[in-house]
Amino acid sequence: MSVERPLRADAARNRAKILDAARAQITVHGPEVPMDAIAEAASVAVGTLYRHFPDKTALVGAVLAEHMAELARHTEEAAARVEAGADAMTELRVLIATVLETAARDAALKAAARRFGADYAEQIGTARTVRALQSLLDAAKADGELHQDITIDDFAMLLATAPLDAPAPIRERWLTLVLPGLTTTGRPIGSVR
Amino acid sequence: MSVERPLRADAARNRAKILDAARAQITVHGPEVPMDAIAEAASVAVGTLYRHFPDKTALVGAVLAEHMAELARHTEEAAARVEAGADAMTELRVLIATVLETAARDAALKAAARRFGADYAEQIGTARTVRALQSLLDAAKADGELHQDITIDDFAMLLATAPLDAPAPIRERWLTLVLPGLTTTGRPIGSVR
């Protein structure tokens, strides 16, 4: 294993600038944004990108990893709140909405995820986060609010297929249409929104 | 407007070969498949592609249009069956499943549609087809099986977000999860599949 010598001060600074710029550029232009564009946005030369990341895939991957970490954080916080007595189904709804918003904010990340063959289940899947999500589902089921057969994979699939790149009203509409399929209460006839 | 002189025999033959090859190639490799690959698959030189289509966008667009026409046909046939007395909600389910299968068969077409900014509602939307789909929805609502507030746009959105490129079991699972959100009957607790 490598000995991890600490980065020189300027190198660390540049690494951060690069990740920030990459995230911003990918957010706006998608993962096919040129390395030169990222370099310029980071006020750095292209070569510097290659000092910090072996190739473009690695850079995009790093940005993606940051994003996934954020999602993981949300999941674990939700689980913690339920642990503390919050309503599970409510937390689940909020979590889904949050993920939708977060991911929508950087619409292109979904495309990046696809392009890099990342399926959400695996990416999100540090053991701790998976456990957190599982506990959320279990709690909601125990409350009799969530169908017994809904799995983590179902969640991953639905989130992966959500119209993240669509405007907010459409995303909300999507939630309205899809969520009732998961709950035991369904949707009363004629309920709008 | 142009006078549409008829194509020479070999030209017509080549045009068909090109469209076939393009569809096949795009299906397998996605819309970013090189023009050279399409040309080779069609046993034709690249230049010939450019005799028939001004640029790559036009070629992919033509393939896409063929695909959309197929979807339109299914929709109109379903509407006709309902007209003839078939159960509306059943036809709707079959239609959705069919679209899912058709589109899944050429998984990459969805990506092509995205890339070309085509949203299904517009693409599918010859007046006749829209009317057919609308009549299906109306019939299902009249039967009290479909929620009153479901619109054509809802349908377009759901189909556009379906996991078309996923394997069949996942697509079926998706249907199982999403459909109950649209119907008035929902899903009885514990019903699996």
Next chain:
DNA sequence: CATCATCATGAACCATGGTTCATCTTCATC
């Protein structure tokens, strides 16, 4: 503040892939 390992620079290189066009081939017509 001298030294040097680490880091940054960016022009140049190369691969990929869309597009063109001068040239040759083939169909249609008489």
Next chain:
DNA sequence: GATGAAGATGAACCATGGTTCATGATGATG
């Protein structure tokens, strides 16, 4: 079957964009 228009060919052109590397700059260490 001669002729001209329509069509086909594919090498060459060009733009884009990822990657490299010789050179120069800079932070860390004594």
